[in-house]
Amino acid sequence: DADVTQTPRNRITKTGKRIMLECSQTKGHDRMYWYRQDPGLGLRLIYYSFDVKDINKGEISDGYSVSRQAQAKFSLSLESAIPNQTALYFCATSEAGQRRAFFGQGTRLTVV
């Protein structure tokens, strides 16, 4: 769904650097999520937000932080990147009453 846009699509960064992944949506949904995909592990929830003033940790939040700047924007930060944070990161949105999630195209992050 092009309505959920992630930037950048690919990023290579060095160990110890701070990096931000951005997600914006035009669907008008109030709920947004960040997932991480690793081969053989599926997707795991990092953080989620049900509205601008609501931030919740997911299963694997250590080493990550988020910011919900507006209803349409939800950013994921790695304060000090490490190689085992190399993964494919997905942003998703949902809305009460629509029994599904909508995913962005993903950001492939490599930490060297």
Next chain:
Amino acid sequence: GDSVTQMEGPVTLSEEAFLTINCTYTATGYPSLFWYVQYPGEGLQLLLKATKADDKGSNKGFEATYRKETTSFHLEKGSVQVSDSAVYFCALSESAGGTSYGKLTFGQGTILTVHP
């Protein structure tokens, strides 16, 4: 906590073969169940869903039935095509009490390759 287990992959089939990808789950409440598909280089798309026991989700020739007694949601298709080659994820959402359908627990994914 909740968990989803998918059959080990990858799965390689010839065109027009029958497909089954097994999925079982554990959950404390009454989850909704989903199959999402990821085509190469793309994000996840909802393939089908079922929100209560005995519901059957279907889309694009794929089907899955919510079996509460066996805690399963196996994906099937009678005749696969080359264009079905993708990664398939089984997932659940604890939807009781209005919990968000975007807060998902995923299986590990199954890579399907279909040859002509």
